[in-house]
Amino acid sequence: MPSNPPNDENGENPKDPFQEMFERLLGSGAMKPGDMPAGMPVDPQTMSMMFQQIQSMMSSSSSDEPVNWDLANQHARQVASQKGDPSVTERQKGAVSDAMKLADLWLQDNTAFDEAPVMPAAWARAEWIEATWETWKEMSAPVAASVSQAMSEALTQQLPPELSQAMGGADLSGMLSGAGSMMFGMQLGQAVGGLSCEVLSSSDVGIPLAAKRTALVPSNIAEFSEGLDLPASDVLLYLAIREAAHARLFHGVPWLRQHVLDLITAFASEIHIDMERIESIARDLDPTDPSGVQDALASGVFSPEMTPQQEATLARLETVLALVEGWVNRVTVASTVNIPSAPALTEMMARRRAEGGPAERTFGSLVGLELRPRRMREAATFWDYVAEQRGITERDSLWESPELLPTNEDLDDPQGFEERRGLLTASDEEMDAALEKLLAGGYEAGQEPGTDSPAQGDDDPQGTSRNPDTDGNAGHAGDDDQDDPGTTPDEN
Numbered sequence: 001m002p003s004n005p006p007n008d009e010n011g012e013n014p015k016d017p018f019q020e021m022f023e024r025l026l027g028s029g030a031m032k033p034g035d036m037p038a039g040m041p042v043d044p045q046t047m048s049m050m051f052q053q054i055q056s057m058m059s060s061s062s063s064d065e066p067v068n069w070d071l072a073n074q075h076a077r078q079v080a081s082q083k084g085d086p087s088v089t090e091r092q093k094g095a096v097s098d099a100m101k102l103a104d105l106w107l108q109d110n111t112a113f114d115e116a117p118v119m120p121a122a123w124a125r126a127e128w129i130e131a132t133w134e135t136w137k138e139m140s141a142p143v144a145a146s147v148s149q150a151m152s153e154a155l156t157q158q159l160p161p162e163l164s165q166a167m168g169g170a171d172l173s174g175m176l177s178g179a180g181s182m183m184f185g186m187q188l189g190q191a192v193g194g195l196s197c198e199v200l201s202s203s204d205v206g207i208p209l210a211a212k213r214t215a216l217v218p219s220n221i222a223e224f225s226e227g228l229d230l231p232a233s234d235v236l237l238y239l240a241i242r243e244a245a246h247a248r249l250f251h252g253v254p255w256l257r258q259h260v261l262d263l264i265t266a267f268a269s270e271i272h273i274d275m276e277r278i279e280s281i282a283r284d285l286d287p288t289d290p291s292g293v294q295d296a297l298a299s300g301v302f303s304p305e306m307t308p309q310q311e312a313t314l315a316r317l318e319t320v321l322a323l324v325e326g327w328v329n330r331v332t333v334a335s336t337v338n339i340p341s342a343p344a345l346t347e348m349m350a351r352r353r354a355e356g357g358p359a360e361r362t363f364g365s366l367v368g369l370e371l372r373p374r375r376m377r378e379a380a381t382f383w384d385y386v387a388e389q390r391g392i393t394e395r396d397s398l399w400e401s402p403e404l405l406p407t408n409e410d411l412d413d414p415q416g417f418e419e420r421r422g423l424l425t426a427s428d429e430e431m432d433a434a435l436e437k438l439l440a441g442g443y444e445a446g447q448e449p450g451t452d453s454p455a456q457g458d459d460d461p462q463g464t465s466r467n468p469d470t471d472g473n474a475g476h477a478g479d480d481d482q483d484d485p486g487t488t489p490d491e492n
Helices: 017-026 044-059 069-082 090-107 125-158 161-166 172-196 218-225 232-252 256-269 275-283 291-298 308-335 342-355 358-367 376-390 392-397 408-412 414-425 428-439 477-481
Strands: none
Touching: 069 125, 069 172, 090 218, 090 232, 090 308, 125 172, 125 256, 125 275, 125 358, 172 358, 218 232, 232 256, 232 308, 232 342, 256 308, 308 342, 308 376, 308 408, 342 376, 376 392, 376 408, 376 414, 408 414
16 A cells, blocks of 8 residues: 555645655556565566556656656646645735835845846746756756666666566666656655745745746745744845845846856766665665655765865855855845844844755755855855945945955955955056056065055965965865854844
8 A cells, every 4th residue: 555645636645755656657556566565576477567667657758867857847846736835816926026126126225236127026836946947957967867877776786687587688777777867856856846835035045046037935935924923014025125135146247146056066066976875775675665765865875075176166155155145134134224123034034044944955965965155144244344345336346256256264354355355356547556566676575565564464475375366266165164253243
């Protein structure tokens, strides 16, 4: 018998995703996994029928894809519907539209970036899945290929030689490759479907998952607002300002979105699969308990050791994510001074981004990467400092190119950033004057161009640490968990 009863029309009693996968494999009216004994020895005729069904289904899917993306998408939508996914009402659409218009008005004086030329939308959970699906595919594809291949190889090794003979020499390895693709696809669908029930907007995970689109998810916002003892209109407006701030940043910095995605895929492409873990999953796979496969995959199948290149990429990625969230945080704080509940919401959102929800953690375990802005508070402090010293326009100009972005070292020492990188935002006249003085031998050892005296505490008189071409790799992952309590800003 199936481990879970079938879904009713209200979406209650959801099926286990791997139970559903096995039912797809065997056919809705055919033998179920629970009908098979644990050792799986059934009569040859039954086995032949089962593998014919599997082979037929595998042949209908794309053989050159590491994941059955269609199945993953279908399961994601099913997960969303199981938890309830009402259509967005006209009233909700109007409320979101009004909130986004007011948000852009309040943001106008707090950033140098113009309003993003996109029409804001209100999405149901299924609409969020469809709008963001291509991005999820892009981020998970490098890992999916490795996991699917490893799963199929491990499953093939576990098959007894007589099984192939009993199946008339059928290509079991090809079918098991398809099974690995389906297993990963079902798990990916579970994670993305779960996320659709948690996210509040199109950019809630730190990047605009839906390119050149911006939206809020009213049903999730309503659940988020429950129990907060705050006016629902305040919560909606606050979240609209955050979403509009994200939209302005990524529209004003065209290279930023792809830069983040490139870092994610670069990190993922270097991930090593823990073959012992995969083999353990395959060895312990019980067709009568498909949920065990789900739990095993969710527990992580990646080698804990990272390459030096991965560590450098991860450090850059986490720094960029922190800079994005820190910038959005400070711009939102400045733009919500007229909302009495804004300080509480600011702290709540900071904690939410730092901890992540269950579905986001599931996705992290599945692809080996959690999109956590670990140093968001330090980044927020940095942006505050630059704005105080140079103004909003100069602050936002640091997003002009990846080379101008601050590093982990800069987040630790915002004042030192001014001394180390002052010329990067200097005027043409200042640059020409500094160059002329440098060529004339006018700088003493230890004195930095653009300063009136030697930099205090500068251990690098040659200035090699000030090369912007190498700054992008300056941070390392070990710093991300070392928050300095003395530098934590007052989020109010």
